[in-house]
Amino acid sequence: MDVDLASVTAMLRTMGLPASAVQAALNDPRMRDLLGSVSRSLPAEDDIASQLQRAREQFEREKRLGPSSRTPVPRAALAMAMDRSRNELQEALKGPGVLQRNTTVGFPKHSSNTPLEQLTPITLSKMQVRRTHFGSYLLCRTYAAPSRFVAISLAIEDTDGQAQMLSVYNLPGAFLASLDTLDELLPPGTVLVLREPTLKMDNEGQNAFIRVDSPTDVVFLTDDHPIARGARWRTNAPRSRLPDTAEAWKERGNVHFKHGRHFAASIAYTRGLQREPSSRPLLLNRALTYINLEYYSAALVDVHTVLANPTVAGTDRIKALFRTGRAHYGRKDYALARREFDAVLALDPQQHNSRGWSKRCEQRIRETHQGDRSYDWVQMFKDSQENPRLDVADWVGPVEVASIPARGGGRGVVTTKAVQVGELLMLFKPYAAAFPPRDTRTVRELLTSVNMMTNEGNVHEQVEVVACAIAKIMAEPSSAHLVSELYAGPDSPPPPSTYSATSRPTDIAITPPVNNIPIANVATRDIDVLHIDRVCSFNNFGPNSLKPATFRMGASETSQSCGSALYTLPSLVNHACAGTAMWTCFGDVLVIRATRALKAGEEVTMPYASGDSYLDRSTRLKKHIEICDCWLCVQERLDGEERCRERKQLVDAAQAKLLASPDRPIPEARAFVKALAATYRPETAHEIKPSMMAAYGQLAYALGLKALRQPSMYGEVAEAHMQVFESAGIVVTDKTVRGPISSLSRKNLPIATTRAPVGNRQETAMSAVMISASFCSMDDLQRARRWLKAAKWLNNVVVGGGDALFRVQYDHVLKKTYLLDRIGA
Numbered sequence: 001m002d003v004d005l006a007s008v009t010a011m012l013r014t015m016g017l018p019a020s021a022v023q024a025a026l027n028d029p030r031m032r033d034l035l036g037s038v039s040r041s042l043p044a045e046d047d048i049a050s051q052l053q054r055a056r057e058q059f060e061r062e063k064r065l066g067p068s069s070r071t072p073v074p075r076a077a078l079a080m081a082m083d084r085s086r087n088e089l090q091e092a093l094k095g096p097g098v099l100q101r102n103t104t105v106g107f108p109k110h111s112s113n114t115p116l117e118q119l120t121p122i123t124l125s126k127m128q129v130r131r132t133h134f135g136s137y138l139l140c141r142t143y144a145a146p147s148r149f150v151a152i153s154l155a156i157e158d159t160d161g162q163a164q165m166l167s168v169y170n171l172p173g174a175f176l177a178s179l180d181t182l183d184e185l186l187p188p189g190t191v192l193v194l195r196e197p198t199l200k201m202d203n204e205g206q207n208a209f210i211r212v213d214s215p216t217d218v219v220f221l222t223d224d225h226p227i228a229r230g231a232r233w234r235t236n237a238p239r240s241r242l243p244d245t246a247e248a249w250k251e252r253g254n255v256h257f258k259h260g261r262h263f264a265a266s267i268a269y270t271r272g273l274q275r276e277p278s279s280r281p282l283l284l285n286r287a288l289t290y291i292n293l294e295y296y297s298a299a300l301v302d303v304h305t306v307l308a309n310p311t312v313a314g315t316d317r318i319k320a321l322f323r324t325g326r327a328h329y330g331r332k333d334y335a336l337a338r339r340e341f342d343a344v345l346a347l348d349p350q351q352h353n354s355r356g357w358s359k360r361c362e363q364r365i366r367e368t369h370q371g372d373r374s375y376d377w378v379q380m381f382k383d384s385q386e387n388p389r390l391d392v393a394d395w396v397g398p399v400e401v402a403s404i405p406a407r408g409g410g411r412g413v414v415t416t417k418a419v420q421v422g423e424l425l426m427l428f429k430p431y432a433a434a435f436p437p438r439d440t441r442t443v444r445e446l447l448t449s450v451n452m453m454t455n456e457g458n459v460h461e462q463v464e465v466v467a468c469a470i471a472k473i474m475a476e477p478s479s480a481h482l483v484s485e486l487y488a489g490p491d492s493p494p495p496p497s498t499y500s501a502t503s504r505p506t507d508i509a510i511t512p513p514v515n516n517i518p519i520a521n522v523a524t525r526d527i528d529v530l531h532i533d534r535v536c537s538f539n540n541f542g543p544n545s546l547k548p549a550t551f552r553m554g555a556s557e558t559s560q561s562c563g564s565a566l567y568t569l570p571s572l573v574n575h576a577c578a579g580t581a582m583w584t585c586f587g588d589v590l591v592i593r594a595t596r597a598l599k600a601g602e603e604v605t606m607p608y609a610s611g612d613s614y615l616d617r618s619t620r621l622k623k624h625i626e627i628c629d630c631w632l633c634v635q636e637r638l639d640g641e642e643r644c645r646e647r648k649q650l651v652d653a654a655q656a657k658l659l660a661s662p663d664r665p666i667p668e669a670r671a672f673v674k675a676l677a678a679t680y681r682p683e684t685a686h687e688i689k690p691s692m693m694a695a696y697g698q699l700a701y702a703l704g705l706k707a708l709r710q711p712s713m714y715g716e717v718a719e720a721h722m723q724v725f726e727s728a729g730i731v732v733t734d735k736t737v738r739g740p741i742s743s744l745s746r747k748n749l750p751i752a753t754t755r756a757p758v759g760n761r762q763e764t765a766m767s768a769v770m771i772s773a774s775f776c777s778m779d780d781l782q783r784a785r786r787w788l789k790a791a792k793w794l795n796n797v798v799v800g801g802g803d804a805l806f807r808v809q810y811d812h813v814l815k816k817t818y819l820l821d822r823i824g825a
């Protein structure tokens with residue numbers, strides 16, 4: 001179901017509600033919740049398919065029609081259209097409700113890689129629609145205030161006074177930017193050069209517009225640029241109401257800064273610096289906005305300019321040193337950062353902030369060198385419940401990139417030494433990431449897209465992460481290879497045979513953007529937007545953060561977006577449904593652990609997609625893999641397509657029933673187990689049956705509810721949970737539910753500890769807790785303790801963090817089951 005504000009409003013009106021009542025209903029926070037959550041989900045599959053079909057037809061039509069002459073555009077009409085669009089946007093964003101747009105991504109698009117000096121000028125009257133003007137540049141000037149849909153839209157004129165609409169995508173800092181920010185970035189009179197511009201027709205085939213996808217194809221010209229100086233404009237420049245002194249720009253920047261509009265602030269400071277290049281307050285202020293925007297190299301250039309003057313002392317020196325430290329920290333150069341914070345403390349020991357940051361650096365350095373034991377897992381878990389963006393250092397464990405020719409991209413990751421089950425292999429922060437806000441009621445605008453490359457629907461954050469990656473490359477051009485060397489799908493040239501870098505800062509030189517403006521200027525490196533689009537499509541993760549354990553079992557995950565993130569080295573890991581490794585996220589931190597003991601040189605693989613049934617997994621993997629050759633899928637295929645389909649139908653039906661009635665009756669749960677078990681042929685030696693995990697999970701849940709009233713059933717509850725283990729590939733070595741425990745058995749855990757459950761299933765740890773709780777209810781504290789130990793072992797090999805994290809993560813469950821009171825947990 002696709003619900004948007006317009007359809008809800010229409011629906012309420014058809015119910016005969018007066019306008020005031022409709023408005024009141026829309027202002028109700030519950031309605032905002034509903035709109036916020038529903039509109040975050042993707043359109044239905046059929047809608048995605050038909051939108052893709054329409055987009056393909058449109059492409060074919062445009063191709064068939066080919067280039068044709070351009071119709072002149074009336075200047076005044078275009079300016080009025082811009083005005084209208086600004087008003088509409090402003091109105092829509094006032095709310096209530098969420099402005100939802102659907103866009104198409106993943107189609108071929110041009111990004112120029114010819115230097116501006118090698119291009120020759122062109123004017124609008126010489127341009128054709130449906131054509132990219134290779135070898136040319138267009139000098140133009142905006143003559144009306146900017147607006148935006150998904151892209152920024154601008155009314156531009158060329159030197160002859162001819163007008164055209166211009167759409168600019170992917171400009172850093174401008175993703176769904178406010179009009180305030182756009183006004184600062186592109187006030188009327190902004191002079192631009194467009195490299196190799198493409199003139200296109202809009203979807204209705206009515207109006208032509210220039211579409212620029214790569215932000216490095218837009219060059220912002222200052223007045224002293226040779227092209228700007230030589231330009232003779234037919235029209236007068238729009239009258240400017242902008243400040244003309246450095247001081248006034250500083251004040252303007254400070255207002256933006258106060259309102260959290262860091263990007264707009266950085267532009268205002270930049271305009272001030274164009275008038276007074278050595279202004280210390282402007283350089284220091286801009287450095288701070290760059291730090292907030294994560295443009296660390298650009299910040300470093302500003303503070304270095306300040307510190308290059310040996311007479312700078314007092315507060316300014318402290319500010320410059322502190323901001324230098326912050327910028328190095330942001331670039332993950334923790335040793336250099338600490339040096340700066342310590343320099344601040346040497347000047348003034350009362351700078352407590354610097355002391356705190358120096359300590360943080362020490363902790364990050366420890367993490368980089370010591371790995372698993374140095375991370376504060378409990379704190380990471382707690383912090384991630386509040387904000388997904390955590391502050392930890394990356395860690396590259398005993399792994400390296402190797403040639404794996406049979407896989408798309410030809411590379412993979414292998415171990416460099418023997419590792420143990422549960423051992424940490426890597427821990428990474430994303431290169432770029434987008435997350436939904438914590439309070440979805442604050443969302444005013446949402447994008448979804450259909451992706452012509454993968455034939456999938458993408459949620460808002462998947463669209464946003466592309467813009468984030470582009471912004472990061474613009475800000476840190478020397479890190480671009482970390483993205484460009486990732487696999488970009490079958491239609492791209494293969495990536496290099498190895499991957500040249502981890503994300504250690506020493507691998508990334510400090511290359512600030514030219515003129516130190518990390519928005520499109522004369523860029524140090526051209527950005528190929530199509531390539532980044534492709535990289536994001538084939539490498540993005542949904543970092544579904546670890547949550548506190550609850551009693552809710554067996555229900556499918558929600559369709560709500562958990563964000564989208566692009567990681568560097570972890571993207572080199574190939575897929576296997578039952579991999580040699582698995583991943584967990586603490587907020588945006590991707591943690592990869594071994595699922596069993598691995599020899600040196602064994603390939604590290606992990607599941608890209610979850611799914612109880614073979615068919616579900618195959619569908620979710622379609623863009624990556626035709627037929628998955630992991631042993632789990634091989635086993636399932638041996639059962640035959642018919643049985644696999646039957647299995648999926650049973651799981652889907654049971655899932656739907658569970659959601660409809662959480663207290664499933666026991667006979668139904670048993671029937672589900674029986675019917676599902678019948679879809680496995682006895683002669684196929686299934687070590688792992690993910691679908692059966694779900695079935696036994698539901699049976700255990702149903703039995704557990706009954707046992708609350710009939711405690712004699714707790715033995716059966718424990719047995720059902722043990723079946724969850726066996727379905728997840730964990731051998732239960734002690735299946736007894738009453739009577740003495742043999743002395744041999746007592747020494748060990750009741751489960752084999754050779755492997756972690758398949759598919760990063762936290763449910764198994766939860767099952768062990770429930771077994772423990774069942775024994776506790778039966779007053780069998782010896783078994784309860786044994787199974788609680790098993791739960792801790794399982795949780796530790798799956799998510800790590802030892803007993804301390806287990807206690808925090810399972811706090812609610814341990815209290816509610818009285819385990820904490822009875823056996824101290």
Ligand SMILES: C[S@@+](CC[C@H](N)C(=O)[O-])C[C@H]1O[C@@H](n2cnc3c(N)ncnc32)[C@H](O)[C@@H]1O
Pocket residue numbers: 406407408409410411412486487489495538539571572573574575576623624625628629
């Ligand atoms: C994120 S990349 C993995 C790294 C990639 N092999 C490389 O060289 O950069 C994902 C792509 O690797 C390939 N791949 C990963 N696992 C695979 C598997 N089990 N079977 C076949 N291809 C696989 C697919 O082409 C997939 O789209």
